[in-house]
Amino acid sequence: MSEQESRKFAFNAMNRRSLLQSTASLLSVPFTISTTGAFAQEKLSGAGEVVVYSYGGSFTEGLRKNVFERFTKSTGIKVVDVTADLAEPQIKAMREAGRVDWDVAFVTGANYPALHEAGAFLPIDYDLWNAEALIGVPESARRADAVLGYQNANLLVYDERAFPKAGPKSWADFWNVKEFPGPRGLDAGLGYRNMVYALMADGVARSDIFPLTDDKIDRALKKLDEIKPHIVKWWTAGGEPVQLLLSREYALTSAPDGRAITAIKQGAPLRLVWEGANMGENYWTILKGGPNSANGQKFLAFVNRAEVAADFTQGVGYPGPNTNQLKYLPANLLPLLSINPDNAAKVVPPDFAWFTLKRPDGKTNADHMQERWLTWRAHS
Structure with a gap:
């Protein structure tokens, strides 16, 4: 699925490969695991x-170097990696064919509920996990048949050169064109994100954003009417907003955290504003009917150990949920990550299960929100 195709739907967020490959520079951070013996529990x-x-590309390359090779050395189990842009169509096809060839797969937070209801996943064997993993990975990230693999965020990013004294601190500041003048950008494709930002700017508390009922959508679109004249370009690809910030065509914009973190690590004068960040979730799952399910359970137990989780984060550029990894990560990386407690407290909790619920007209909430967004973009 191309980035343009995947962005038609709120639950696809953006093309995973293009987003995740942007974080290859994080591979330059030294590995944290000094020995394999400490993790080779019987x-x-x-x-x-x-x-x-x-997902392939630099994402899978990071997994190979930082996770797969170490898992094999520690356990004696070989990792066979397979890649595709999105897993869900492949999982559905394998189930329909009656032959499941994969053991472990990522699925998006929005697509998880339907596959869960279809019985596509095995229960996770948490008895294999060590204490540091069970303590560090919050219960909310440990479902019966899925484990949060990593989060990706879209958030407010600004050019420090445009605001040398004090930059914006919230989406209300993004809407404040008098105190924070300059050209702005927002995502053209995914309307629900912009609705979230608008509601935050209009004073709605993070905990009250979802569900995005019709009255909230009306309120959000009315607020977006105010900022629309100041959006010089609606960006359509994950790398675009950071590029436009660097070329000074934007002063501030929404942008993927991974893209911005990569640029910051390379010396770009950008700042992340975590207040009101919109989170995406991607889950590790063990597929029912896979050829090596027992080894899949061992793999998930291994990858969620704190030191391995730190290497995962450095390899792919996005943090797994184990907060105990923070003590193993470089200090200069910590302020940039979504699992930093200071940042995590500021994000808007996603409600992907609500996205997939059907409305009285038979459409999902995700489809309804996107239709409202596209109508507003076309006619307002």
Whole structure:
């Protein structure tokens, strides 16, 4: 699925490969695991292989170097990695064919509920996890049949050169064109994100954003009417907003955190504003009917250990949920990550299960929000 196609729907967020490949520069951070022996507990040792799906490109390269190779050295289990842009169509096709060839796969937070209801996943064996993983990974991230793999955020990013004294601190500041003048950008494709930003700017509390009922959508679009004349370009690809910030065509914009973090690590004068950030979730799952399910359980237990989670974060550029990894990460990376407690407290909690619910007219909430957004873009 192309980025343009995937962005037609709120639950696809953006093309995963184009987003995740942008974080390749984080691979330059030194590995944190000094030995494999500390992680080679007897209950994770084994033989054979495990087939793991991921998104390809630098994302999978980071997994190979930072996770897969170390898992094999620690356990004796070989990782066979397979790649595709999105897993869900492949999972559905394998289930329909009656032959599941993968053991472990990422699925998006929005697509998880339907596959869960279809019985596509095995329960996670948390008895294999060590104490540091069970303590560090919050219960909200540990579902019965899925584990949060990583989060990606879209948030307010601004050019420090445009605001040398004091930059914007919230979406209300984004709407404040008098105190924070300059050309602005927002996402053209995913309307619900802009609705969230607008409601935040209009004083709605983070905890009250979802569900995006019709009255809230009306309120959000009315607020977006105010800022629309100041949006010089509606960006359509994940790398575009950061590029336009660097070329000074934007002074402030919404943007993916991974793109901005990569630019910051390369010396770009950009600042992240976590207040009101919109989060996406991607889950590790063990596919029912896979050829090596027991090894899949061992893999998930391994990847969620704190030191391995830190290497995962450095390898792919997005943090897994284990907050105990923070003590193993470089200090200059911590302020940029969504799992930093200071940042995590400021994000808008997603409600992807609500996105997939059907309305009385048979449309999902996600489809309804997107239709309202596209109508507003076309006619307002």
